[in-house]
Amino acid sequence: MTTAIARATSCIGWLSAAALFGALAACTPSQDDAAETDAPAQVETGGEADFAHQSSDLPVDPAVRYGRLDNGMRYAILQNDTPSNTAVLRMAFNAGSLNEADDQRGLAHFLEHMAFNGSENVPEGEMIRLLERYGLEFGPDTNAGTNREYVIYMLNLPDTNDELVDTGLMILRETASNLTLDADAIDRERNVILSEERFRNTPIRRWNNALTEFRYPGALVVDRDAIGIPEVIETAPRERFVDYYENFYTPERAMFVVVGDIDPDQIEALIETHFGDWEQPEDPREDPVPGEVVADRGFETGYFHDPEIFTIMTIDAIRPGEREADTAATRFENGLHALGNAILERRLDSIINSGTSPLIQANVGYSQGEYDFATRAGILGVSQPERWTEALAILEQELRRAREFGFTQGELNEQVSNMRTALQNAAAQAATRENSDLAGGIWSSWRYDNVFGTPAAALERFNSRVDEMTLEAVEAAFREQWDGVEPQVFLATSLQIDNPEAAITAAWEDSVGTPVEAMEDAGAGEFAYTDFGTPGDIAQQAEVEDLGLTRVVFENGVRVTLKPTDFEDDVIRVSVRFGRGELEPRENGEVVDTIASAIFQSSGLGQHSADELQRVLAGRSVGGGFAVGEDSFYLGGSTTPADFQLQMQLMAAYLTDPGWRPEGLAQYRAVAPEIRRNLRSSPSGMLQLAVSRLLRSGDNRYGYPTPEEVAAVEIDEARAFLAPALERSPIEITVVGDIDIDAALDAIASTFGAIPERDGSWPDFDENRTATFPAATTEPVILRHNGQDYQSMVNVYWPTVDDSDTHRSRVIRMLRQVFDLKLTERLREAEGFTYSAFNSNYESVAYPGFGYLWVGVDIRPENADAVYNAIEELAADLRNGEIDDDEMQRARQPLLEQIEDAMESNGTWLGWLDGSFDDPSRLENIRSITEDYSSITRDEIVEAARTWLDPEAEFRVTILPNEAQ
The missing domain is CATH 3.30.830.10 (Metalloenzyme, LuxS/M16 peptidase-like)
Incomplete structure (x- = not known):
């Protein structure tokens, strides 16, 4: 139910370099986190725990308490108070869509949804409501995710009182082995899954799947995209869900992580109480072989066409390679790889920054043990479509320049300096890392057999070996990534290319024939803006x-x-x-x-x-x-x-x-x-x-x-x-x-x-200062998109007001919260129209009288009228006062918990205080926020609904597929 979005920035190269050196094998998140000193791990219960630090020379963070129950379930507990009086729970399973049979494709992800749809002790539809009453918002605080290699369940507890902590562990224990997987509930959820598949079926996703197939032909990973295939989602019987659940939701495959403002002794006892009776199957199922690298593969090209795709080209050097043990030596080697890649990426950035290059973006990376069977060096470039041959030539020639002539000392100094700073900052900021970041580092370290250490230890390792990060060592590591295998070149573009294999090969060969020369050292220079005159009084x-x-x-x-x-x-x-x-x-x-x-x-x-x-x-x-x-x-x-x-x-x-x-x-x-x-x-x-x-x-x-x-x-x-x-x-x-x-x-x-x-x-x-809301629509405005023919979206906008009255804006915000509960329960849970019902409120700070409340729903085109009718019926319910006390609590409590967390957020305070000289009332708004939201009554929300959810003022927009499709 979660998705990761990668955003490229100009500093991605050196940030990645620092993360790699300080933490991990190349293709996993940074893990080298936590306290100040190095010490042996605390593994005090359950016998042999099988954590990576037990067989590594890397010191583990001594603040983390590791253990394993007699049934094999591993756990880690870390006391941390950022934010204060909160905790996060994570339960990860070392199994994902790769563990599915052919007739189960998509069921690992489907099961993740079913965890929210009924268990032995929590009836269907009650789990989300139960957590909302405690202040957990569905999505931000209650969520899960699935990929090819794991499933992860996530609860962010806004309080660490005994009742809520116990409830959180109870719910995850229900997920572990007590799901009812009711056949009718499965049927009700099918359309939600299909809606999610529809929502995520973008050109980028299709390109990524095509690229995986090109890189690893015949591998199981190609056919195990986590979302699955519609045929299975629509028809898989309950028995196939149960088969996956019983064989892969097992204690030996589970890792339970608790990080927060808690007592580790108390949490350890609760873990034993809740999970100690969970039984490991006598004959657990083995992991499948995810794939293998095709031997003796020569130079090959691939092509993906979509009218709406970016023009993306990748150059890969792929060889067999399992994940290596996480040791000081492998981290040092990964640091060398990262430095060389950062230098090449920096060169490509310089070309892009010239303003004349066909390249728009470029990234360079190295993955050791990808899917545990491949090691891959790669370059990705995004270019203007009509200039793709020029862009490919730039990538090829800069790669060849680096391989033939290496780097300059100035380039290396720049990246080493960036790496050092990133590690120093991580060490200095370690004590106030947030619970969710720490928990993510701990469970993913377990999943990828890495040691969760401290930023201080990472910095110490860097300082002890930085003199070995010589130009010769970095150049050798860079060449090692690319030498000995032929490159694989894949082009995705909106252009229709006749005989793409010949065209890509010709462009590559033309570039290879172009001589390259060594790069000159540009020098660092000094910042020119250090003197602005006499300091002001x-x-x-x-x-x-x-x-x-x-x-x-x-x-x-x-x-x-x-x-x-x-x-x-x-x-x-x-x-x-x-x-x-x-x-x-x-x-x-x-x-x-x-x-x-x-x-x-x-x-x-x-x-x-x-x-x-x-x-x-x-x-x-x-x-x-x-x-x-x-x-x-x-x-x-x-x-x-x-x-x-x-x-x-x-x-x-x-x-x-x-x-x-x-x-x-x-x-x-x-x-x-x-x-x-x-x-x-x-x-x-x-x-x-x-x-x-x-x-x-x-x-x-x-x-x-x-x-x-x-x-x-x-x-x-x-x-x-x-x-x-x-x-x-x-x-x-x-x-x-x-x-x-x-x-x-x-x-x-x-x-x-x-x-x-x-x-x-x-x-x-x-x-x-004029902004005019459009006249109400008798028929929706129609917009057309160029995506898939089963993708559509309906949107309803109601005109509201500006933000000149803070209490009024807060009442509208509460109205939106209640509306959101009703939208999710009807459009997603009851009728299965959508995976995503969105809503928001906006009150302008600049345009008098201007604002709106929005509801948007991702749907199939044929469901537009039914969904519009449902939205209008729910709006009418709000106008008619159909809001009960439970909905009030479930709408208000997550907001109050968010406000409490915001009080410990520098970013939030920055936003609150910004502009407070021009508008001193912003300071009073800070003082009143908790009391004001707490005081909002049901009657105020009903009156707001009657005022603002006016059916005669609605502006509707339907987004449909292009008629030419």
């Missing part, structure tokens, strides 16, 4: 004691709010707010704000290109982003106390000397058509592409820009849009985290405090 300073704030105004008008916290060790979060955002006037092109937001940072600074900044700032914990909000512009970033001064220098440099280089716009123009193509490939994508503009009656400040709009905006227009606010508008800075007040003020005084005086006020641009 403070004109006003005040304390807001109940909220723990220091409020400062500098003589030049710059306003600052600082909140020291202990929520995240060694982390500081910063926001710089200025101007009026999308309200600012624009001379040409309503979409200039969207484009300015996209290109502002990629255009670099006056003295440094974006590419140069990566070299200059190597090894420093600085960075961030730029955004155009409804009523302001934002610079945001995260740093450490040691680098806070540099962070403020960088942000001040962006404010005073943005680069506005043409390569930023060129990159955006290259990627924009591909983003648009991808968005058109699914109903949810079309929602993002077009609906926000529809909801504002065609206002083209909203929605994704059309190709014509992108082409019409030039750099000078983006510069003109931002220039007045950058140069003169009032500035408000918010700083939250591990800060020393005096040191932070000194850093701000020497940067933002030193710039010329800002205007004391800024226009409200009332003439631009």
